[in-house]
Amino acid sequence: MLVAMKCFLLLLLAAAVSASAQTASSLPPGTHWVGTWASSQQIPEPRNTLPVADLTDATVRQIVHLSLGGDELRIRLSNAWGMRPLTFTAVHIAEPVALDSSAIVPATDTEITFGGQASVTIPAGAEYVSDPVHFDAKPLSSLAITFYLKQPPARETSHPGARATTYYVHGDQVSAPELKDAGTVDHWFEISGVDVAAPRKDACIIALGDSITDGHATEDNKNQRWTDDLAARLQAHRQTRNLCVLNEGIGGNRLLQYGLGPAAAARVDRDVLAQAGARTVILLEGVNDIGVFGFHKNATAADHHALVERMIEADRQIIERAHEHGLRILGGTIMPFKGSGYYHPGPQEEADLAAVNAWIRTPGHFDGVIDFNKIMRDPAHPLRLNPKYDSGDHLHPGPAGYVVMANSIPLKMLEAK
Numbered sequence: 001m002l003v004a005m006k007c008f009l010l011l012l013l014a015a016a017v018s019a020s021a022q023t024a025s026s027l028p029p030g031t032h033w034v035g036t037w038a039s040s041q042q043i044p045e046p047r048n049t050l051p052v053a054d055l056t057d058a059t060v061r062q063i064v065h066l067s068l069g070g071d072e073l074r075i076r077l078s079n080a081w082g083m084r085p086l087t088f089t090a091v092h093i094a095e096p097v098a099l100d101s102s103a104i105v106p107a108t109d110t111e112i113t114f115g116g117q118a119s120v121t122i123p124a125g126a127e128y129v130s131d132p133v134h135f136d137a138k139p140l141s142s143l144a145i146t147f148y149l150k151q152p153p154a155r156e157t158s159h160p161g162a163r164a165t166t167y168y169v170h171g172d173q174v175s176a177p178e179l180k181d182a183g184t185v186d187h188w189f190e191i192s193g194v195d196v197a198a199p200r201k202d203a204c205i206i207a208l209g210d211s212i213t214d215g216h217a218t219e220d221n222k223n224q225r226w227t228d229d230l231a232a233r234l235q236a237h238r239q240t241r242n243l244c245v246l247n248e249g250i251g252g253n254r255l256l257q258y259g260l261g262p263a264a265a266a267r268v269d270r271d272v273l274a275q276a277g278a279r280t281v282i283l284l285e286g287v288n289d290i291g292v293f294g295f296h297k298n299a300t301a302a303d304h305h306a307l308v309e310r311m312i313e314a315d316r317q318i319i320e321r322a323h324e325h326g327l328r329i330l331g332g333t334i335m336p337f338k339g340s341g342y343y344h345p346g347p348q349e350e351a352d353l354a355a356v357n358a359w360i361r362t363p364g365h366f367d368g369v370i371d372f373n374k375i376m377r378d379p380a381h382p383l384r385l386n387p388k389y390d391s392g393d394h395l396h397p398g399p400a401g402y403v404v405m406a407n408s409i410p411l412k413m414l415e416a417k
Helices: 002-023 226-235 264-273 287-293 301-324 347-361 372-376 399-407
Strands: 031-038 058-065 070-078 086-088 090-094 110-112 120-122 127-129 133-137 142-149 166-170 183-185 191-199 203-209 243-249 278-284 328-332 368-370 381-385
Touching (some): 031 203, 070 090, 120 127, 203 226, 203 264
Parallel strands (some): 328 368
Antiparallel strands (some): 058 142, 058 166
């Protein structure tokens, strides 16, 4: 009897190991994982935080826009800023009916597992990658990610600038064709990425930036960021269809200090180096460093010189980290912001901007330069954004300006080397 019981337990163990091995099976030869959507994780400000009651016994459905397509994918859940472990009882993906609806195509509803299990508990500060799952995702398509939480996070991990509608209801409704009477917000919660299995030649371009990269002044559910426009442009050309774009922009972000999210220099590991299939980085940061420093009205010329030197050193460090991991990095010059109601830049701030841009343009630092300043400035008033591209706040482009930014990037600069 004891021997029989031991044999039965060994069979159970072998079955579990076999299931685990199948779940973690290697990808087909000649393929690798490539990020097709990503989002930088933040601690949301109080006005962007969902009440605890809304995330208790709650189903949350979120729509994300993919860059590359594929027939096998995995998703990344995040508890990066949580203060205790967070349990996801169930996670599903599906094809959404529309960008501005909680409805999904029922036939595409697909369970996501972690180590073969439907439920997963993510430690505080961690992100987990799901098991691979077969799912037919087209390039430039959208994906609905739905999860159920019995208990809310101790502290939310979020991306406030989603420019997309998130839906939430009570009860486990992960497979519901539509979340009726759902509450809505325009933020993402606890999701950080989607990867697809792709040929070895496929790779992603990571845009590390601030609110200009995050798509400020665009309409919700329209995918009008310059990175969306660039992704569409890449897919329209045969020689670049193997490339996708990951948006790692944070509104208010700075190179040097926390600003509605960790400083860009502190985000490199998670937001750049940890991304699957990364090949190229586009860095567009610095306007908030210069603008915020301008609030220090007693700052001396020496103080401004020190700011410029610190910004240059931060850029240099990001370049070095990218190169250490075999990534190419392109520098975007900081765009003009004279007349901005956010910062009211004066001659000293304009001199700081010119000094940093001069360094960015100098050969030998970045692997290439995208001169957004030159492209987006008003020819008649070069310290200002071109009115044709200005959203109206004299700091952020509008949708037409984002198209110009995307179209200004030479595709040869992005092709495989």
